[in-house]
Amino acid sequence: MRPIQFDPFGEPVAASSEPGRATATSRVALRFGVALFWGLVVVIVAARAAYFDPDFAERFGNVAAAIGHLRTIVGA
Structure with missing residues (x-):
């Protein structure tokens, strides 16, 4: 039995009906985000x-000296 998860306001979160599909999509989004970040770096x-x-x-x-003067x- 999976433990009950709660959102930031203390309400229980419903379990997703297709956990395999969401994780594959999130993995692709994570890899795209990481690649975009390092590409920008x-x-x-x-x-x-x-x-x-x-x-x-x-x-x-020079600017600091001018401000001092x-x-x-x-x-x-």
Whole structure:
């Protein structure tokens, strides 16, 4: 006998009539989702590597210095 499952509100969940078919569909959806996720990871990392700008971090230092000069001028 299978244990009774409950939804988040405490109501019992009815057992599905075709458990084999739902698991096959969910497996396909899971594999598609995992493949889509890792495909996007590869594309994003490849794009970051292709368009890498080594001076990008230095620009933030310039902005921080400009804000520091602005604060001394304003007197804050």
